[in-house]
Structure formats: structure tokens, C-alpha cells
Amino acid sequence: MHIKRRRGWEIPESQATPESAWLDRRRLMKGIAAGSLLAAPTAAEAQWLFRRGETPDPYMRNPPTVPDLPPHPRNPRYEGGRALTPERDPVTYNNFYEFGSDKGIWSTALRMPTRPWTVKVDGMVEQPGEFDVDDLMARIGIEERVYRLRCVEGWAMTVPWAGFQFSKLLDIVRPQASAKYVRLETAQVPAHMSGLRQSWFPWPHIEGCTIEEAANELSFIVTGIFGRPLPAQNGGPFRIVFPWKYGFKSGKSLARITLTDQRPKSFWETLQGNEYGFWANVNPEVPHPRWSQATERLIGTSERVPTRIFNGYGEFVAGLYTNLQGERLWA
């Protein structure tokens, strides 16, 4: 006769804690842990703390009604000269301090709605105004350009951006003769930008350039990437790209553009002016104080290739700097 003796640790299935209750308990414990750290965190903060709820699609539109980009033929004048970075990498590997200080902020950034979105253009212009991003695209028309992107940290990408030449926006607002610089201000959306809680940083994020740099044909307002609307983690819905400068100069999610006769002091220049200056043109022969800039690592393949002066765009921009003796052009 077989007698089954139950061991001390064996319990009937009916006494097992239901899975839903177990999951709730884990959630509760994490909530308590978060609460003790940061006193009643918001959902965004809890998500930021635990990296929960990542969306599977880094190109997700928020709101879903964000329209497709207008037709944007590729401009053959601007080719990357090397293979495009795999489509997922540029939208999942980002520096955007308003959303956090690591490269994995994309899922947090996607929670920020990118419509409606307007950009105010003011200062020393004849026709100041506030422009809706979709109206601007329809009014100016957009095209695709493949640009190389070189980060000051030593990595690089090759990306098909969609958008329009910055000079076309300047043509609309008509800069006054006294305007010498352009100040680019990133939006501040505290409900979605948990990084703004780092109160010691000099928010809002400011970048800037000279009026000549802004008018250069390479300066490009970007509204799309890989044929789709630009997601927030890449600076959507409206950013600028200066491909011959280190990437931090290319302001993201712009809310305001001001033309001025005063040189703007940028976010990074305020923090560490000796390492991240106003000009920040790419130069492989001028190392960062703590690392070489001679080569760059291509995101996607990890191949290391030589860095080129002005990121290879010298034929377009070298002339902008011929009469600037005494300026620290390379950092």
C-alpha cells in the first residue's frame, strides 16, 4: 500500500498565492521602496527608476494622430559617404538630459506628446512669429539629407534626416542687420521631462550659433528620421542639426529661436566651458581634455574609423572660420 506523506514544505495548490496578488505585492514593495527614496514619486518617476513599461516601438507617435511627413525626396547633394546606421539604433541611443542622463531615455521621452507643437521665432527679426510645425513643413516643403553625426563622446552615426534648410525659416522671419547670433531654446515640459528635476543644471537648455552658421546650407531643421516623424528622444518634433559640429550643439525639441546681437552662452558652456565651448567644430587633432578625438566608433557596427576635420564637411563650412583668430574653434 502506497502512503503519501506530505513533507513540511508541501502545500496544496489551493493555498498558493494567486499570481495576480503576487504581482501586486511586488508592485507594492517597489512602490514602498520608491516612496522611501523620493516621497510619493509620480508614475513617470517610478518608470524612470525601474525602467518599467518600455514601449516596443521607438518610432511610436505621441499622440497617434501625428501626421505622416509630407513627401520628402532625398537630396543627392548630401550623402553620408558610408552605410546608414541600422534604423533602430539612432532612436534608442540618445543623449537628452531633460529626460535623463543615460543613453536609454527613449521610452521615457516617447511619453511626451509632440503635437500640437509651435516654435516661437523672435528677437532681431522683421517678422517675428509663432509657427506650427506642420504648417511650417507644408509651407516650406521638406527633403531628406543623409548626414554624419559625430558626438563629442567619440561615437558616430549616419542618419537620413527629413526637414528643411534653416535659412528658409530665416527667409520668412527676415533677420535685422544687427542680428549676429541665433539662440536656440529647448522646450521645458516638466510633466514628462524628469531630468528637469536636476535643479542645479542651467535650464532651459540653450544652444547657439552665429547668423552666418545659421545661414549655411548645411544647417538643417529636422522634423523626421528614416522617413518617419522625428520622435521626442531624437529632439522631435523640431530640432536643428549642424553636421560639422559635435552633436551637443544641435539643439533638440526647440520651442524658441531668438536672433540677437549677444553671443548666447550655451548649456554645456555654462557647465564646463573649457570642455564644451561655443564653436565645438569637429577636429580629430584637438583632443577632448580626457580622451582623443582622432577616431570615432560607428554605432551599429562598432567599427572604428578616423574622424575628419569638420566631420568631413570642410568644403561647405571652412570659409566661415577663416577670419576668427583667437577663438577656440574646436572644443
Add this chain to the structure above:
Amino acid sequence: MRLIGAICLLLAILAVAYFGPGGTVGAVMFSISPSLLTNLQIGIQRHLSPGLWSNIIHPLTLTPAWLPPLLAGVVFFLVGVGSQQRR
């Protein structure tokens, strides 16, 4: 131990008095040196672990400046009192 605990508690009081109850660890570090935090971040992310920065150090910078010395002070004080009672 109790002396270390008392010093930590004093630091917590000084942190509240000087930076206010809302002053964070990051704000204190920034007031000491504006480049300290960014250099620390870059150093940790490049040479140790990006996760160490994201999950531990960075959240710590957002905590009130008085909290770490207060917790350390309480722990040191209690350990000091406990060890004295065992003697």
C-alpha cells in the same frame, strides 16, 4: 561611533540650514564645483558601468542633501549605543 554619528547628524542640520529642506545632493555637489557631477558621471559611465550611474548614483543626487548624513548619523549613533551597552 557615537561621535561619528553626532558629526553626521550635525552635517544633516547644516545641510538643511545652508541648502534648505529641498536642497539635493546634486545641488550641493554643483555648488562645490559645477563640473564635479558631469565629470563623475562621465567617469562612471565610461570606466565603470552606465547602470551604476543610472540606477544608483543618479537617483542619489536627487535625494535631499540632509537625508544621507541623517541616515548615516542615526545608524552610527545606534551602533555606538548598542556596542556600549554590550560592554
